[in-house]
Amino acid sequence: MSHPTFNLDGQDIPFSEGQTLMEAATAAGVYIPHLCHNPEFTPHGSCKLCTVKVNGRNCSACTFPASAGQQVLSNTRELNDTxxxxxxxxxxxxxxxxxxxxxxxxxxxxxxxxxxxxxxxxxxxxxxxxxxxxxxxxxxxxxxxxxxxxxxxxxxxxxxxxxxxxxxxxxxxxxxxxxxxxxxxxxxxxxxxxxxxxxxxxxxxxxxxxxxxxxxxxxxxxxQDIGTEALAREQTAEGLTHD
Amino acid sequence: MTEKLTVATTSLAGCFGCHMSFLDMDERLLELMTIARFDRSPLTDIKHCSERVDIGLVEGGLCNAENVHTLREFRRHCNILVAVGACAINGGLPALRNHIPLEECLREAYLDGIGVEQPGIPNDPELPLLLDQVHPIHEVVVVDYFLPGCPPSADVFWKFLTDLAAGREPSLPSPMLHYD
The missing domain is CATH 3.30.70.20 (Alpha-Beta Plaits)
Structure with a gap:
């Protein structure tokens, strides 16, 4: 089964219709730092830690819907400094x-x-x-x-x-x-x-x-690092992994 | 052989735990002494820094006027100033008093507290005056490096000092990074 994809830091990430960037990235095993987001709850988008650049513009990954062909930057020096x-x-x-x-x-x-x-x-x-x-x-x-x-x-x-x-x-x-x-x-x-x-x-x-x-x-x-721990915890929480 | 690195240390509003942790380098201290020597430090009992010191390690935050004076002397004489441990970096546990008015702290400790005998707030002119709040050292001087931890482990001191001695930019691998 093939999914549409967006590009995250050079990697193609598959997503299902309606998924946020955060949900798709988590399912694909890519950690985006966050604090107010928890997959068991409606996204809140307030801590701004998960800010990524989508086609050059800052967006909260936990609230922003994934769409095909997006160019998303997350693990960059600038974003991590912020x-x-x-x-x-x-x-x-x-x-x-x-x-x-x-x-x-x-x-x-x-x-x-x-x-x-x-x-x-x-x-x-x-x-x-x-x-x-x-x-x-x-x-x-x-x-x-x-x-x-x-x-x-x-x-x-x-x-x-x-x-x-x-x-x-x-x-x-x-x-x-x-x-x-x-x-x-x-x-x-x-x-x-x-x-x-x-x-x-x-x-x-x-x-x-x-x-x-x-x-x-x-x-x-x-x-362990929170990147590894959060992926394991949140993939389990939502059964998020793709087939 | 090139000149040894000079290292000064001091404890401001801290508990000397960071100094104890430094000594936990154990036999590695002997190796360290081949590349470095102590300048001003409670470990040498030298009271003031030499004109130029390579590295100044500061444990503890600022709780009184003498702390500020000592910190400024360190900054003037040390080429590289390092905030060591939670208290130097964010005030640490002494900063728990920061939301209690100073007068109330003194009253509790010296006048009204349980078990106080001969109540009276010490005011000898030799005693440094307390600041109204405890502050981390970066709020008063420029700090070049930070070694977090309560205390930073001996491995952290070792990694940091050997990195500097070898001319490398010091960096702590993530398992060495702790705030507790």
């Missing part, structure tokens, strides 16, 4: 102190930094003051580490049917808020089995009492 800068901005606008974070080694933000060869934070740190919500008996919400990917918002709304999370404020005053009478997690409907409690790519939403089951040094991204 991705590194975006990742550095995410680091400085929150409080991402890896040595003290129990997600370290399993964190997609950190792993993206590793993948892009990020050695420093480049920009002045904001050191914002964001409240921790430890009120829930089983789930910790540490807003210092939130990157506003809205995966918890989407999971709670679209999968759990609970609407526990939302983003309030604008620009740098954005914050993750909880839909409960007190604004606290303990008074929300969130439970430990909810997708929203499990989906956080960073250490902002953590299940309590499980943080150190795997020792630092033996975790996912201590052993």
């Amino acid at each position: 991705r590194r800068a975006l990742t550095q901005m995410l680091f400085v606008e929150g409080n991402h102190l890896c040595p003290g974070c129990e997600k370290s080694g399993d964190c997609l933000l950190q792993a993206t930094g590793y993948h892009l060869g990020m050695l420093n934070s480049r920009f002045p740190h904001f050191f914002p003051h964001r409240a921790v919500d430890a009120s829930h008996p089983d789930i910790l919400l540490d807003r210092d580490r939130c990157i506003f990917c809205e995966l918890c918002v989407r999971a709670s709304r679209d999968m759990d049917g609970k609407n526990v999370f939302g983003i309030a404020g604008r620009g740098i005053h954005n914050q993750l808020v909880v839909n409960s009478p007190t604004g606290l997690l303990k008074d929300s409907e969130l439970t430990v089995t909810d997708k929203a409690a499990q989906v956080c790519p960073v250490g902002a939403i953590l299940i309590k009492r499980h943080g150190f089951e795997t020792p630092i040094g033996q975790r996912t991204f201590d052993r």
Whole structure:
């Protein structure tokens, strides 16, 4: 069975009608860095890490539909420099102190930094003051580490049917808020089995009492690059591989 | 034989863990000493840099006025300045105090905290004044290289210094790149 193709960094990538560039690339075994995209959810297109050049124009690979004959650039020095800068901005606008974070080694933000060869934070740190919500008996919400990917918002709304999370404020005053009478997690409907409690790519939403089951040094991204890991995980998630 | 590389080191607002990790090079230190010698460092107890130093390794971020003074001296004397470890690169764990007003930190530590005896905030003129926030060093001086990690492993120090000594552009292979 033959599929139409587009060209990604010199390689012909087959796709099915309606697939995004990201879906087709993932199915073909090509990793495009991303943070807000998760194949289990409707694409969001907000982190801009997956920006690729399509026929010379910048597009988010997670939302842009594939079409026959497109010339797409992704793994170029220019685009990776931009991705590194975006990742550095995410680091400085929150409080991402890896040595003290129990997600370290399993964190997609950190792993993206590793993948892009990020050695420093480049920009002045904001050191914002964001409240921790430890009120829930089983789930910790540490807003210092939130990157506003809205995966918890989407999971709670679209999968759990609970609407526990939302983003309030604008620009740098954005914050993750909880839909409960007190604004606290303990008074929300969130439970430990909810997708929203499990989906956080960073250490902002953590299940309590499980943080150190795997020792630092033996975790996912201590052993492998996120490029390899994400392809394996996301191809399985969507059954995306072509025949 | 060509002149040995000179290496200065200092610990600002850090825990000396990066220096300990440096010493974890173990027997490779002997090999390193054939191509490099220490200048100012807590390991030599030399208090000030020579006029020109090849490489300055800075552990720790900036939490007080003396840290800033020391960092500026390093920058003036070191041809290559290296931010070593999480604290130098992003403030690290000392930066956890950054969203707490300084007065509140001092009150908790010296006046109201559990177990405080003879309460009183130290104010000897010899004590350096605290900054209101802990800052990474790249916010104050130009930094040439960064060695992430808490601490960077001995292998990272070895790779970096032997790369420089051999005239190569230092680069860390991805398994050596860690922020924790």
